[in-house]
Each structure stands twice: as C-alpha cells, then as structure tokens.
Amino acid sequence: MRYKKILTDFFILMSLTTNISFIVSPSGYELVITVAMNLAATILKIGEGKVLSTEMLASSLVADLHLIPALFLFYLGDQVEAVGLAQGALAANVISVVISIIETVLSAFTEEEE
Amino acid sequence: MPRVRLKKRIRKRLKKREPKLIEIYERKFIETLKELRIPLLMLHTAITIGTLGYMLLSGGDFINSFYMTIITIGTIGFGEVVTGSETPYGRIFSSFLALAGIGIFTTSVTVIVRVFFKEDIIALYRAIKMLREIEELEGHYLICGYDKTSAWLAKTLKKRKIEFVVIEEKPEALKYLQEHNIKYFIAEEPHKRSVLISAGIKRARGMVVNLGEDARNIAVIVTARLVRPSKEDFYIYSFASGDGSAQKMEELGANKALVPNKLLATRLSAYIFHTSSAFISDLFDRIAFGEEADIDILEFRIEPGSPLIGKRLRDIDLRKSLKVTVIAIRKPDGYLDVTISGESTVEEGDTLILFGHPKNLRNAQKVLLERAVSLIGGGG
Numbered sequence: 001m002r003y004k005k006i007l008t009d010f011f012i013l014m015s016l017t018t019n020i021s022f023i024v025s026p027s028g029y030e031l032v033i034t035v036a037m038n039l040a041a042t043i044l045k046i047g048e049g050k051v052l053s054t055e056m057l058a059s060s061l062v063a064d065l066h067l068i069p070a071l072f073l074f075y076l077g078d079q080v081e082a083v084g085l086a087q088g089a090l091a092a093n094v095i096s097v098v099i100s101i102i103e104t105v106l107s108a109f110t111e112e113e114e
Numbered sequence: 115m116p117r118v119r120l121k122k123r124i125r126k127r128l129k130k131r132e133p134k135l136i137e138i139y140e141r142k143f144i145e146t147l148k149e150l151r152i153p154l155l156m157l158h159t160a161i162t163i164g165t166l167g168y169m170l171l172s173g174g175d176f177i178n179s180f181y182m183t184i185i186t187i188g189t190i191g192f193g194e195v196v197t198g199s200e201t202p203y204g205r206i207f208s209s210f211l212a213l214a215g216i217g218i219f220t221t222s223v224t225v226i227v228r229v230f231f232k233e234d235i236i237a238l239y240r241a242i243k244m245l246r247e248i249e250e251l252e253g254h255y256l257i258c259g260y261d262k263t264s265a266w267l268a269k270t271l272k273k274r275k276i277e278f279v280v281i282e283e284k285p286e287a288l289k290y291l292q293e294h295n296i297k298y299f300i301a302e303e304p305h306k307r308s309v310l311i312s313a314g315i316k317r318a319r320g321m322v323v324n325l326g327e328d329a330r331n332i333a334v335i336v337t338a339r340l341v342r343p344s345k346e347d348f349y350i351y352s353f354a355s356g357d358g359s360a361q362k363m364e365e366l367g368a369n370k371a372l373v374p375n376k377l378l379a380t381r382l383s384a385y386i387f388h389t390s391s392a393f394i395s396d397l398f399d400r401i402a403f404g405e406e407a408d409i410d411i412l413e414f415r416i417e418p419g420s421p422l423i424g425k426r427l428r429d430i431d432l433r434k435s436l437k438v439t440v441i442a443i444r445k446p447d448g449y450l451d452v453t454i455s456g457e458s459t460v461e462e463g464d465t466l467i468l469f470g471h472p473k474n475l476r477n478a479q480k481v482l483l484e485r486a487v488s489l490i491g492g493g494g
Contacts, residue, residue, distance in 0.1 A: 028169070028174050028176055029166070029169065029174065032162075032165060032166060032169065032176060033166075036158070036162040036166075039158055040155065040158060040159075043150075043151055043154045043155050043158060044151065044155070046147055046148065046150055046151050046154070047144050047145065047147040047148030047149075047150070047151055048144070071176065072177075074176075075176045075177050076177075
C-alpha cells in the first residue's frame, strides 16, 4: 500500500470537496479547512520530479493563490468576491484530481511492466 | 485487443532511456527541495490547528485567531487578542499550542534555512543554469581536462571569441575554472556519453582531449567518436605521451594526437636552425599558433564546379577586391607551389593559401563561398 499516495490524494480530494461545500453554502470554517487541505496538498507535492507531479504542484499553487485571498476577503466582509475566487480555485482543484487519476493509471501500467 | 495495443504503446513511451545530465541535476535539486516537505507540513499543521482552535473559542474570528496562533508559536506573545482565549479552556489550549508549536516552529525554520543556504542547492542551481546555456551553443569546442596547457588554450580561444565548454572532474580544478573566469564548465567525468552529450558534442565543431593519461584520453576519444563518427565534421585533438600512443589515438578516432615534449622541441629547434632570421621564424610561428592578432593564414579549397576554376590569379585579383593575398597554392597531390604569379591558374582541387588581416580573411571566405559567381563576373 502506498501511504504517501493515499495521503496526497486525501488532501487533494478533501480540498475539492470542502471547496464545493463552501461554494454551495459559504461558511468561514469550511473555507479555512479548504485552505488548510489545499496547502497540505501543495506541500506534499514539493520535490516530486515527475512531469505530472509538477503539473499538479502548479495547479495546487493556483488554487492556493485563489483561496488565501478568498479567506481574507471573506473575513473582511466581501463574501461575493470570496465565493468567486473559490470557484476559480475549484477549476484548479478539478485539474489536480484529473492529473492525479492520469498519474495513477500510468503508474499502474509501469507496475505491470515491472 | 485495443487495450493490449494501448498498453504496449504506453509501455513504449515509458521505456527508460539514458537520462541527460541536466535531468540528473534537476532531480538532485528536486530531491533537496523534498527536505522542505516535513518541516513545512509540521508548521502548516500547527498553524491550522491553532487557527481552528482559536476560531472555535472565539466563535469564528479568523483574522485574530490566525494572528494569535502566529504570535504564540512564534514566541512573540503580545497577549490574548482573541475573545475566549482568556477563559480556562482558552488558556489550556494556548499552553498546549505553545508547548508543541514553539518546538515545531524553531525546528521547521532551522531546517528551511539550512536547505536554502546549503552550498549544494546554490551550486546545483548554477550548474543547471549553465547546462541550459550550453544547450544553446553551436559550433563550439569541448576541452576535456583543465591544466596549465588547457588554461592557455582557453585564453587563446577567448581572445578569438570562440565558445568552449570545459569538462573537468577534479574538484581542485573547479577553483581555477572560476578564477580564470571560464564561462561554461561541467564538473563530471568526460568519458561518460551523457556528459559529452550535455556538453553539446552533437553540435560542437571539435574537441581537445588533455586528461594527462593516455588511457583516459583514449576512453574519451572513443566515446566521442561513437557519438560523432565523421572525422571531417568533428575534429578531435588529443595529447599523447609518445609517438606510439599518438598513432593509436589517431587510429582510434583522433584527427591529430600531439606529443607536447616533441612539439616544444620542434619549435625550439626551429629557432636554433634559423638564428639569423629569428624575426621571420617567430612571425610564422606566431601566425600559425594564432598569437598574431593582425595577420592570419586561411586555406581555401577549390571545390569541383567552382567558378574560380580555370581563372588566372591576375583575373581574380583578390588583393584588390578582398584585401587578401594568395601566397601559395597547394596542389591536390600535396605539392606546395610557392612560386606563384599573376599568370598562375586555379585548378580543381587546389587549395589557395590566403594571407591577410583575420577580418578580411573571414570576409574573403564568405564572399568566395557565397558570391563567387558575382565576384568572377566583376573581376574577369
């Protein structure tokens, strides 16, 4: 069992799901958890040399750069803009998940070959 | 069936190939960055737990909760700025956060600073940057081994504005490379194929092998020849300890293998034999060895179909049109005709020995190659 893969995928999926739940019903706690999950996913992707991992790191960074300003905007009173930024981050989260699936499929092929 | 085909195709794509040097360096760089993961994750966890905890205590005041967490784990401790933190529950939470958080904060910051300021990461970054620049080079030379002779060679090439890449594995030589302001160098073993490819051997014009030992020189020559088989397109000049090894090196792929002691003795003997005409002897040496900046010699071969074939030197008049002088003609059989005049005729396969200012010679070569027809039209 690949514990690192479980951990990374857990954070990627958690950031996606909490982000969706924040967009559907905006709540401060959910946004803080989304940011925390997304940052954890980003940190876990640092130092991964594979092409797809770097793509995933880039998309995670994009999501971070949307969610962190969204968090401050939310608590400074501009909730509409915060939700808008979270929607932008959602696109990056979806891309992260798609890349993660592709990476899993490709690694399954290489494993079979070995 | 299509699934099998797809699998085969993907397998083919994923088939391992020999990694490039730049890829190895990038991997090392990434591996070093990996060290940041655990401290960053620890710090992130501490901040998240602290912020969420204070948020629960204060009823959702994010900004102050985040601030309170930072001042607590960062040992700043300005006071209890969050509502609820002055309650017994708040104080218990703050105590545990401070106990765990301060340790995490100091450890993480120490590791992060160590990773960033470690010599390796800066050196690796510089090496990657240099390899990327080397990838852009074309028509350059490779110098394998850096000693005093290579340093002189590098100085001469720099003077002539010829780009070169030095490959030297000895760590003590790296200091001299930096001191001598060598723009491109690779600190790896030159006999490795991946190293030669990273130095741009496929786009290079030639190579100088000076590793101090015949066996090592031969290993590099053979590896280089396997990548660039043609002696016409890629020149390999090597150093040898004696005539026997020089011959072997030439047979194995070197265009010319030089015996340094013999070369020096030959040059010295030339002075001894021409003591009465020392200036001229020295001048020719200086021109031949590229030490004379204002005069140079160029060989220009008359290829089949050249419009110069059958023309007399008087008709071409290179001295007037291009400011270069034909001082001799080397015939295809190797005979050097130094008694040429305006009446001498240019024949197919001849090599014109041109004498003049380096700038004019370069221009003449360009004109003779590219605009030979118009030149003949104007001159004759």
